Amino acid sequence: MEMTVEAAKAAARALRADLADRDFPISHSTALELVAHQLGLQDWNTASAILGNRETDGAGIGVPVPVLRVQRFDDVREFYLDFLGFTVEWEHRFEPSMPLYIRLTRGDTRLDLSEHHGDGTPGSVVWINVRNVYRLHAELEQKRYSSQRPGVEPDAPGGPTLDVIDPSGNNLRFCQSDDA
Structure with missing residues (x-):
């Protein structure tokens, strides 16, 4: 919503x-x-x-929020929060022992991560528009995340692109396109 x-x-x-x-x-x-x-x-x-000031069309349709399946949020917390710099907007569990559903934000990007079996498919790709992929790359390089050393593909379709893969196998594709 x-x-x-x-x-x-x-x-x-x-x-x-x-x-x-x-x-x-x-x-x-x-x-x-x-x-x-x-x-x-x-x-x-x-x-x-x-x-x-959020723009919507006449029907009120807003920006989509991808739902990515993760096996355990504890395993991806460091990746999304510390490495990529997302923050938790909200989280939900039906009961303490139930799977977690959480919304993360950074800038205009919102991602939902779900431990629920029927939500999303591990290994999904999310294409995220960025204004300056090289600045994002420099930021990530400084953080020295143990299992990621992403590079920028300057001639990727759509514009220079930086791919990172989360611990659940989901691919976040940050692309500096002409309409970024």
């Missing part, structure tokens, strides 16, 4: 109602601030400005 101002307000109303049911009442403005923080933003004013 693409987060909009309306969806964020609905999340704040739901949070406020849930906390009130647990004898922990909060104001609507506090709920809005908490939702903004969950989205990784400084405050509600920032969230409202950013969410209000």
Whole structure:
């Protein structure tokens, strides 16, 4: 689901109602601030400005979010968070012993990782548009991730491309295309 101002307000109303049911009442403005923080933003004013400026078509169709199957998030945590620099937007488990479903973000890119058997297929490829693939390459080279030393393929179809493969076999293809 693409987060909009309306969806964020609905999340704040739901949070406020849930906390009130647990004898922990909060104001609507506090709920809005908490939702903004969950989205990784400084405050509600920032969230409202950013969410209000997201482009959609007339039907409200937003940017797709790929779902990648991972066997164990603990095994890919270092890869996505430390090496690639993604942050956790939110995570969900039905129960503590159930598989994890998690949304990661970096810039405008959102990826969902799922330990659920029926979600995604290990070995999938996700093509990610970047403005400067060489800057990303330099950033990754400095991190010295133990099992990856990716290079840039300057003449790849679509533009210079940097491929990295996560511990579950999913390929993230960062491409500097003309429309980046």
